[in-house]
Amino acid sequence: MRPKPFNPELESPESEYVVDLETGERWHRSFNRTLYADTDRSSVVYHSNYLRYFEMGRAALMREVGFPYREVEESGFVYPIVDLAIAFHSPLFYDDPMWIHTRPVELERVKVTFNYTITHGETGALVCTGHTRHCALNRSGKVTAVDPHTLEMWNSFQQGITR
Amino acid sequence: MRPKPFNPELESPESEYVVDLETGERWHRSFNRTLYADTDRSSVVYHSNYLRYFEMGRAALMREVGFPYREVEESGFVYPIVDLAIAFHSPLFYDDPMWIHTRPVELERVKVTFNYTITHGETGALVCTGHTRHCALNRSGKVTAVDPHTLEMWNSFQQGITR
Amino acid sequence: MRPKPFNPELESPESEYVVDLETGERWHRSFNRTLYADTDRSSVVYHSNYLRYFEMGRAALMREVGFPYREVEESGFVYPIVDLAIAFHSPLFYDDPMWIHTRPVELERVKVTFNYTITHGETGALVCTGHTRHCALNRSGKVTAVDPHTLEMWNSFQQGITR
Amino acid sequence: MRPKPFNPELESPESEYVVDLETGERWHRSFNRTLYADTDRSSVVYHSNYLRYFEMGRAALMREVGFPYREVEESGFVYPIVDLAIAFHSPLFYDDPMWIHTRPVELERVKVTFNYTITHGETGALVCTGHTRHCALNRSGKVTAVDPHTLEMWNSFQQGITR
Numbered sequence: 001m002r003p004k005p006f007n008p009e010l011e012s013p014e015s016e017y018v019v020d021l022e023t024g025e026r027w028h029r030s031f032n033r034t035l036y037a038d039t040d041r042s043s044v045v046y047h048s049n050y051l052r053y054f055e056m057g058r059a060a061l062m063r064e065v066g067f068p069y070r071e072v073e074e075s076g077f078v079y080p081i082v083d084l085a086i087a088f089h090s091p092l093f094y095d096d097p098m099w100i101h102t103r104p105v106e107l108e109r110v111k112v113t114f115n116y117t118i119t120h121g122e123t124g125a126l127v128c129t130g131h132t133r134h135c136a137l138n139r140s141g142k143v144t145a146v147d148p149h150t151l152e153m154w155n156s157f158q159q160g161i162t163r
Numbered sequence: 164m165r166p167k168p169f170n171p172e173l174e175s176p177e178s179e180y181v182v183d184l185e186t187g188e189r190w191h192r193s194f195n196r197t198l199y200a201d202t203d204r205s206s207v208v209y210h211s212n213y214l215r216y217f218e219m220g221r222a223a224l225m226r227e228v229g230f231p232y233r234e235v236e237e238s239g240f241v242y243p244i245v246d247l248a249i250a251f252h253s254p255l256f257y258d259d260p261m262w263i264h265t266r267p268v269e270l271e272r273v274k275v276t277f278n279y280t281i282t283h284g285e286t287g288a289l290v291c292t293g294h295t296r297h298c299a300l301n302r303s304g305k306v307t308a309v310d311p312h313t314l315e316m317w318n319s320f321q322q323g324i325t326r
Numbered sequence: 327m328r329p330k331p332f333n334p335e336l337e338s339p340e341s342e343y344v345v346d347l348e349t350g351e352r353w354h355r356s357f358n359r360t361l362y363a364d365t366d367r368s369s370v371v372y373h374s375n376y377l378r379y380f381e382m383g384r385a386a387l388m389r390e391v392g393f394p395y396r397e398v399e400e401s402g403f404v405y406p407i408v409d410l411a412i413a414f415h416s417p418l419f420y421d422d423p424m425w426i427h428t429r430p431v432e433l434e435r436v437k438v439t440f441n442y443t444i445t446h447g448e449t450g451a452l453v454c455t456g457h458t459r460h461c462a463l464n465r466s467g468k469v470t471a472v473d474p475h476t477l478e479m480w481n482s483f484q485q486g487i488t489r
Numbered sequence: 490m491r492p493k494p495f496n497p498e499l500e501s502p503e504s505e506y507v508v509d510l511e512t513g514e515r516w517h518r519s520f521n522r523t524l525y526a527d528t529d530r531s532s533v534v535y536h537s538n539y540l541r542y543f544e545m546g547r548a549a550l551m552r553e554v555g556f557p558y559r560e561v562e563e564s565g566f567v568y569p570i571v572d573l574a575i576a577f578h579s580p581l582f583y584d585d586p587m588w589i590h591t592r593p594v595e596l597e598r599v600k601v602t603f604n605y606t607i608t609h610g611e612t613g614a615l616v617c618t619g620h621t622r623h624c625a626l627n628r629s630g631k632v633t634a635v636d637p638h639t640l641e642m643w644n645s646f647q648q649g650i651t652r
Contacts, residue, residue: 033548035541035544035545035548036366036367036372036544036548036558037366037372037374037540037541037544039366039367040362040363040365040366040367041362041365041366041367041368041369041370041419041420042241042243042367043367044243044367046362046363047214047243047244047247047295048211048212048214048215048363049211051210051211051214051526052211052524052526055524055525055526056524059522059524059525059584068584069525069584070583070584073583078205080205080207080210080251080254081210081251082250082251083248083249083250083251084210084248084249085246085247085248085249086246086247086248087245087246088243088244088245088246091243093367094367094559094562095548095557095558095559132210196385198378198381198382198385199381199385199395199529199530199535200377200378200381200529200535200537202529202530203525203526203528203529203530204525204528204529204530204531204532204533204582204583205530206530207530209525209526211526214363215361215363218361218362218363219361222359222361222362222421231421232362232421233420233421236420256530257396257399257530258385258394258395258396368567368569370569373540373569373570373573373621374537374538374540374541375537377536377537377540378537404531406531406533406536406577406580407536407577408576408577409574409575409576409577410536410574410575411572411573411574411575412572412573412574413571413572414569414570414571414572417569458536
């Protein structure tokens with residue numbers, strides 16, 4: 001299946017945000033580079049490592065918006081992943097640069113979902129797309145409503161949309 | 164969303180196969196135990212490690228059927244994952260035993276898909292379900308038809324179905 | 327530097343222990359097989375994964391002796407590693423079987439050290455040797471004397487020495 | 490054992506190099522932050538992940554000096570680790586910033602050794618020290634003399650020493 005085209009343009013020269021010219025969607029982006037540790041004997045990045053990259057993207061977005069995930073946990077909540085998916089389009093090799101694009105896409109009463117789009121840092125080639133859906137738990141491990149910090153992160157991101 | 168019940172029964176006392184009494188589906192199963200290395204600071208297994216468990220299950224199934232994945236690669240093919248998904252139902256903690264159930268579910272001309280169901284090794288609780296879909300590549304990295312070893316693995320597994 | 331020869335012989339047919347005929351030392355041994363996830367683009371196991379194998383060996387030894395590390399932690403102690411070292415002699419490749427040999431070698435008032443020797447599961451070739459030294463902490467994170475379970479593990483292992 | 494004090498001062502405001510005021514030694518430094526994936530159930534970074542951080546430091550140093558390790562491999566050499574060691578002084582927790590200090594310390598005919606010192610990115614606390622020793626292999630896997638790129642990396646680093 002041919003993936004949807006992804007055509008990101010920086011919001012402004014120093015911005016950490018891009019707008020996808022295909023859809024008008026706003027994405028946070030952060031930079032990373034593959035490690036030798038990430039590759040496997042077929043010379044490409046082993047698939048599970050993309051979940052580390054997704055975590056990097058999610059953490060960078062939340063920090064940028066002013067609510068690092070560490071503070072969410074310190075305030076008494078934890079957000080385990082309840083489902084995830086990844087579709088791979090082209091591999092990353094050793095020492096490849098990448099842009100990790102992250103975007104909060106769905107807010108439910110007790111859950112929040114992030115989408116990810118990773119592109120090659122030089123060629124712009126689409127590497128993979130995916131999502132993680134997280135469920136809010138309180139300190140006793142009970143399902144609970146999404147916490148105020150995460151709601152503010154959500155609102156800040158949405159209000160930043162310029163098109 | 165409530166997961167479908169999974170009710171595995173061993174085909175015979177020493178068997179590595181179970182039949183799910185809910186669906187009649189046959190699954191290979193293999194045993195594993197979580198490591199300290201697999202856990203994260205919320206005390207449960209970090210989500211990406213379930214992809215290692217899926218690999219363990221897939222490798223054990225292929226070895227059992229007589230076609231270890233190493234031999235598939237030695238014969239000139241490689242099977243990168245083109246998409247995957249996991250749904251998490253209950254966490255595994257440190258040192259927990261688990262059964263990894265694996266089942267080849269779809270054979271396309273150039274792709275093959277495995278389903279996985281992990282259960283707690285003592286309580287039988289459903290831990291997670293998921294799939295990985297793999298695309299056949301030849302030595303030059305071109306998409307190619309599924310190789311003879313994998314076809315035989317597929318056929319052996321299907322012929323083993325007893326109900 | 328040429329490594330010391332290692333010449334393990336099973337204590338008895340079903341035993342989980344070997345005696346090194348070179349030194350008379352007793353070692354616990356456990357079996358493992360490398361994963362695709364463990365390899366890197368040079369086709370061999372990435373070096374940090376040997377620390378996972380060491381953890382597997384340590385856990386298997388403690389379980390065998392009757393004091394799983396999980397129970398040590400449940401009784402209020404934690405044993406972070408204070409120093410470690412590995413010397414590599416020959417690589418493991420994908421799907422290689424291995425024997426992980428583990429041996430408690432030094433008991434200090436607040437510390438305990440394990441040695442490890444990994445050999446290829448078929449050829450017997452020496453893969454690597456190493457150690458981890460652990461310091462006992464109590465629930466408040468203070469350095470404390472080695473706990474009773476670990477002392478018993480230590481004594482059980484020593485009393486098992488047959489030569 | 491009390492570690493040697495480490496007292497790094499930047500060579501200049503924008504520099505990627507520090508000088509340890511205790512010893513006069515020059516070190517390259519790079520920044521990183523711990524991931525949730527890096528932690529374990531005792532809330533600190535699992536020990537094997539420090540080897541990833543060492544790889545990050547080594548890669549950043551080689552890139553900075555103008556000889557990325559990828560180019561070394563492309564020129565026909567590979568540098569597997571023959572021995573390594575780590576001493577841990579204080580733990581890193583989730584989301585902690587760190588400075589990874591890296592320094593090539595020994596050049597043998599067929600081997601090269603790097604030292605590492607990781608400090609907490611805010612407090613400056615000493616986290617761990619360690620080394621990796623690498624052996625040069627050619628394309629056929631034979632031990633060979635250290636390659637010209639690595640020699641230049643070595644010389645560039647040494648010539649940069651200002652005290």
